[in-house]
Amino acid sequence: TTAKVKVDFDKSTGIAIMHMQSPPVNSLSLDFLTEFCISLEKLEMDKSCRGLIITSSQPKVFSAGLDIMEMYGNSPERCGEFWKAVQEMWLKLYSSSMVTIAAINGSSPAGGCLMSLTCDYRIMADNPRYSIGLNETQLGIVAPFWFKETMVNTVGHRTTEIALELGLLYNPQDALKIGLVDHVVPQDQVLTAATETMAKWLTVPDHARQITKSMMRKPAINKLRSNREADIQNFVSFITKDSIQKSLGMYLEMLKKRKR
Ligand code: CO8
Incomplete structure (x- = not known):
């Protein structure tokens, strides 16, 4: 099996770039999350690594969020194991001592948005077809308190309330307006912009x-x-x-039929 996460660490700058490469849409399965957390922990323990940029190798998608198949038709034991891994990802990222920047080069719904929100800074590609947001209610499920709090901590209470109740997905310009992302740049400049921003953050004493x-x-x-x-x-x-x-089943049906 090929790695779902590829890490490029530049010792001279102290910046690591993590490329998510789990086709087709970098959905966060138990396997993906396990590998992601191991990679993250290695970087966290390496004192020479001061900054982490997270991006996607998949065209058009940063991450499709939690792997819906992990939540559909599985045993309670397996669901529990999966959820523990989701918690672990959030805990590790949100408390990272590195500077973390999400280079969002594609759509980033639900868990993908959560992952972005745990970073210190978000840069998104300016493609109106891309969307980002916590759309859980659209699937008939509810974003847990820590998803909610991460969003409140980023865009404030009222904006979060509307966004979560309606399950809103924002295009990059609208996401910028509410502060869900910090910067919007042309697709081919996302990584460059992330590296430049990182250099600025790294001038502050760790x-x-x-x-x-x-x-x-x-x-x-x-x-x-x-x-x-x-x-x-x-x-x-x-x-x-x-x-x-049943709601999840209907959503999956809709996803399959929607094919562009
Ligand atoms: N999980 C599993 N499979 C997925 C997912 C996913 N999240 N997203 C897409 N896929 C599958 C599609 O079904 C499709 O499969 P197939 O080829 O077999 O038909 C394949 O991936 C490719 O998808 P698309 O053809 O749709 O690819 P596009 O490039 O057209 O679109 C998108 C990419 C925009 C990412 C689109 O796939 C999409 O909108 N996906 C759904 C995203 C979503 O709604 N995710 C929500 C997951 S729930 C979550 O993250 C938080 C849950 C919190 C739980 C709280 C409960 C208490």
Whole structure:
């Protein structure tokens, strides 16, 4: 099996670029998440790595979010294992001591948006066909409190309330307007812009920046850390409900039929 995540680390700059390369749409399966977290942990432990840029090798898609097949028709045990891996990804990314930048070179719904939101900065390709947002309610499911809090911490309470209730997906320009992304550039300049932005962030002394980041994010992180098991139980009992399975089934049907 080929790697789902490819890491290019430049020792001279201290910047690593993580390319997600899990065809067709970088959906976050248990296998993907496991590999992603191992790569992330390696970089985190390497003191010479100060900055991380996350991007996609797939055309048109950054990440399609959680792999819906992981939530459809699986046993409660397997669902629980999957959810633990989703928590792990969020905890690791949101609390990373590296500067993290999402180079969003394609669509980034739901879990893909969450992954972007955990970064310190978001740069998105200016293609009106791309979209980003937490669209969970459109699937008949509910974004958990830590998804919600990550978005509130980025764009504020009222914007999050509207976005989450309606399951809104934003094109890059609209995402920029509400602050869901920080910068929009032509497709072929996303990585360059991310590298330039990274260089600026890395002029700030690591220690001061890290403590500040931790101060901003600690309440949300601690809340999940101290509620992990309950959050898993909550997810498992929700996702295995007949009515929720039915909604997911209908959404999958719609995805297959929609083919452009
Ligand atoms: N999981 C599994 N398979 C997927 C997913 C996904 N998230 N997204 C797409 N696929 C599949 C498609 O079904 C299709 O399969 P096939 O080729 O067999 O028909 C293949 O990937 C390619 O997809 P498209 O043809 O649609 O590719 P496009 O380039 O046209 O579009 C998009 C790419 C925009 C990413 C589009 O596929 C899309 O909108 N996907 C759905 C994204 C989505 O809604 N994800 C939500 C996942 S839920 C989540 O992340 C958070 C859940 C929180 C849980 C809370 C519960 C308590």
